[in-house]
Amino acid sequence: MNTVYLVSPVLTLRSSAEAETFFTATDTSLQEFVCVSVLRTISQLLATEPNAGDVIIIFNREDQDYQERFIQFLKKAARSGAKILPVAISAAARRPPEVSAMSQSFDVTEQLRQRALGASQAETVAKVFARQVLSILMPTLVTEPMHLFLSHRRLDGEDLTAAFTRLRTTTTERTFRDLFDVKVGDDAQDVIDARLRESDAVIFLDTPKTGESNWIAKELRKALELGLPIVWVQIGSALERVPLQIQPAGAPHFTLTDVDPLTEEISRPLVEEIVHKAAQIHHRDYVDRLFSEFIRLQEIAAQHGITLKQIDSCKMVYGLTLPRAQDRYKQRPLTHILQLFGRTPTRQDILEFEICAEAGDYQRHPTHGHHYDSAILLASIPPRSNALFDEAGVHTDSIGDYVSEIERVINPQRRRGKRLIVSGAFPDCEPEFQQNLTSAVHAVAEAALRSSLGLSFGAHPTFQFMMFDLARRLRPDDYRKALRMYVSKHFVTDATILEFQQNAETFATDAVYGDSARERSLTLMRRAMLSDSEAGALVAIGGKTARGGHTPGIDEEIAIAKEIGLPVFIFGSVGGRSSEIIGGMTSAELNALNGQPQDINQAFTTSLDYSRLAQVIIASLQ
Numbered sequence: 001m002n003t004v005y006l007v008s009p010v011l012t013l014r015s016s017a018e019a020e021t022f023f024t025a026t027d028t029s030l031q032e033f034v035c036v037s038v039l040r041t042i043s044q045l046l047a048t049e050p051n052a053g054d055v056i057i058i059f060n061r062e063d064q065d066y067q068e069r070f071i072q073f074l075k076k077a078a079r080s081g082a083k084i085l086p087v088a089i090s091a092a093a094r095r096p097p098e099v100s101a102m103s104q105s106f107d108v109t110e111q112l113r114q115r116a117l118g119a120s121q122a123e124t125v126a127k128v129f130a131r132q133v134l135s136i137l138m139p140t141l142v143t144e145p146m147h148l149f150l151s152h153r154r155l156d157g158e159d160l161t162a163a164f165t166r167l168r169t170t171t172t173e174r175t176f177r178d179l180f181d182v183k184v185g186d187d188a189q190d191v192i193d194a195r196l197r198e199s200d201a202v203i204f205l206d207t208p209k210t211g212e213s214n215w216i217a218k219e220l221r222k223a224l225e226l227g228l229p230i231v232w233v234q235i236g237s238a239l240e241r242v243p244l245q246i247q248p249a250g251a252p253h254f255t256l257t258d259v260d261p262l263t264e265e266i267s268r269p270l271v272e273e274i275v276h277k278a279a280q281i282h283h284r285d286y287v288d289r290l291f292s293e294f295i296r297l298q299e300i301a302a303q304h305g306i307t308l309k310q311i312d313s314c315k316m317v318y319g320l321t322l323p324r325a326q327d328r329y330k331q332r333p334l335t336h337i338l339q340l341f342g343r344t345p346t347r348q349d350i351l352e353f354e355i356c357a358e359a360g361d362y363q364r365h366p367t368h369g370h371h372y373d374s375a376i377l378l379a380s381i382p383p384r385s386n387a388l389f390d391e392a393g394v395h396t397d398s399i400g401d402y403v404s405e406i407e408r409v410i411n412p413q414r415r416r417g418k419r420l421i422v423s424g425a426f427p428d429c430e431p432e433f434q435q436n437l438t439s440a441v442h443a444v445a446e447a448a449l450r451s452s453l454g455l456s457f458g459a460h461p462t463f464q465f466m467m468f469d470l471a472r473r474l475r476p477d478d479y480r481k482a483l484r485m486y487v488s489k490h491f492v493t494d495a496t497i498l499e500f501q502q503n504a505e506t507f508a509t510d511a512v513y514g515d516s517a518r519e520r521s522l523t524l525m526r527r528a529m530l531s532d533s534e535a536g537a538l539v540a541i542g543g544k545t546a547r548g549g550h551t552p553g554i555d556e557e558i559a560i561a562k563e564i565g566l567p568v569f570i571f572g573s574v575g576g577r578s579s580e581i582i583g584g585m586t587s588a589e590l591n592a593l594n595g596q597p598q599d600i601n602q603a604f605t606t607s608l609d610y611s612r613l614a615q616v617i618i619a620s621l622q
Contacts, residue, residue, distance in 0.1 A: 002053040002137055004030055008040040009059040018122055019059055019089045025123040029130035034137055045073040052081030055133055060086050060093040074099045116429035116575035118583040123606040124573040131287050140316050141287055141342035149199040151219045153210040196222050197382055201229045201278040207261040211242030220246045225469035226382035227442045229281040229435050235261050247461050249434045250426025253277055285435050286380035287342040292609035293399040304410050316340040317356045335372040341379040350394045378402050404450050418536025418621050419454035423557050424463055427542040427576020436574045437542040440610045444539055447614035449474040449482060456484040456529055468503040480504055486529040490521035530560045536621040537567040543577035552577040567594040569617050572605040
């Protein structure tokens with residue numbers, strides 16, 4: 001296994017509190033999965049002999065005034081073929097040492113800005129960086145090639161989409177367009193659903209007439225339910241656009257107002273950029289989810305006497321043994337061989353799995369076959385009703401489904417508890433990082449529904465449909481009772497309320513008239529939602545800041561929850577108002593908010609492990 005050499009910032013920056021925080025968080029995150037050698041002295045540098053495939057992490061100096069022996073170490077690392085990864089703690093330190101000038105520095109300042117995070121949340125971007133390092137060391141985390149779903153309106157986007165398909169790059173193995181893949185007589189929705197399940201990301205080509213299409217709305221709803229990243233490309237004039245039925249993010253990732261979708265094509269460089277953006281978002285989101293679920297699996301194993309051992313660290317192969325109940329006769333433990341992927345496993349991965357298993361002393365017996373019970377390739381793919389089983393004897397499944405199945409086996413009793421009130425809105429950060437908000441809401445909703453808890457929420461044009469679809473899939477027998485939706489008659493009609501009632505228990509509060517009618521109507525709705533006798537906790541995720549004169553609704557919801565004694569859990573790593581609030585609170589203030597110890601609230605401040613955070617909230621309500 002290759003090694004990560006983490007060079008202490010003391011050797012280059014002398015003293016930097018922010019660098020030390022970043023350094024410690026990076027070390028902790030990497031230690032969970034790979035061998036890390038921390039180098040704190042010049043003597044240790046000179047005694048180290050890096051190899052090809054090793055990774056060297058260094059911290060840039062602003063003035064480039066490095067010690068000569070430090071530069072000698074970098075030259076030795078470069079000659080060996082090791083990969084040097086520079087980190088820039090400040091904007092002035094973006095330039096790496098000359099010997100590694102071809103390496104792009106990880107820019108902490110810019111990473112925080114893009115995510116709308118504060119300096120106190122440098123630990124969050126350290127975890128992002130650590131997962132980028134892991135992707136270099138572990139090939140099963142890399143998504144190549146990608147499977148993209150192109151969502152478009154035929155009326156004014158057909159030629160544009162055909163041009164997009166012609167211009168696809170080697171980054172994609174294939175794309176899907178309903179014109180070619182849906183045959184006459186097929187059930188189009190079934191085909192589209194199947195294609196979405198096979199896809200890694202959606203590229204949504206939003207032309208002026210797109211809002212008219214019910215099919216587009218269905219595609220976006222399904223993509224949100226499955227947790228697929230959506231790259232929103234808004235094309236054409238802003239005038240006379242039909243409003244979208246479902247808005248996939250707070251703002252488009254690309255806005256091409258100067259492109260006429262009826263007569264022009266998207267240029268090849270821009271197509272490349274759009275596809276690259278889809279790859280970036282998919283990779284970051286899927287790797288985050290993979291590690292989040294795997295850490296949850298490690299915690300479950302530690303708590304319940306399950307053995308989880310590493311077989312191949314580079315290819316992420318693990319062995320899990322679960323004790324069986326010993327009744328009249330002794331039974332051997334249930335044994336699973338697992339391989340983790342940050343992408344959808346391929347046919348080639350299935351064929352190569354047996355080689356990985358044999359390397360871990362799991363050879364097939366010529367007569368009796370393998371002496372493990374199941375071989376399972378686990379990925380951050382959308383949940384599915386059944387694991388796929390290949391003729392080679394290998395399953396492919398969603399890691400979220402697998403971890404939930406292990407929990408079900410350990411604790412078959414369905415857990416009951418109060419409702420989670422989920423408050424989520426897109427933060428005012430860069431569009432590509434708004435996926436964090438969607439992933440966090442999805443993780444909380446899915447965990448609650450799997451645990452037989454109820455969900456309460458206010459109307460939101462994106463997330464209400466995600467909740468509806470998740471509940472129908474995970475709670476088919478009581479999906480309406482599982483969801484409680486609050487709306488204000490200031491914003492919706494009686495007909496809309498009746499429509500909502502098909503999907504959830506819907507409570508409509510009266511409209512308030514006169515001065516500040518909108519704000520007072522929202523206050524009435526929020527107070528009704530938070531005062532519900534079944535309310536167990538408020539979960540605050542994202543939200544716009546006060547920038548531009550906006551009044552953040554999350555502040556009022558937290559104030560009402562505190563007033564009535566409702567525990568509050570705030571997600572800090574998604575950006576926006578929730579990050580501002582939790583970043584400015586002391587440990588004592590956070591403890592008063594939800595009764596959780598300092599280490600737990602620190603995780604809520606910086607962690608990207610949304611599934612794990614969701615389980616903490618659920619456990620607090622049992």
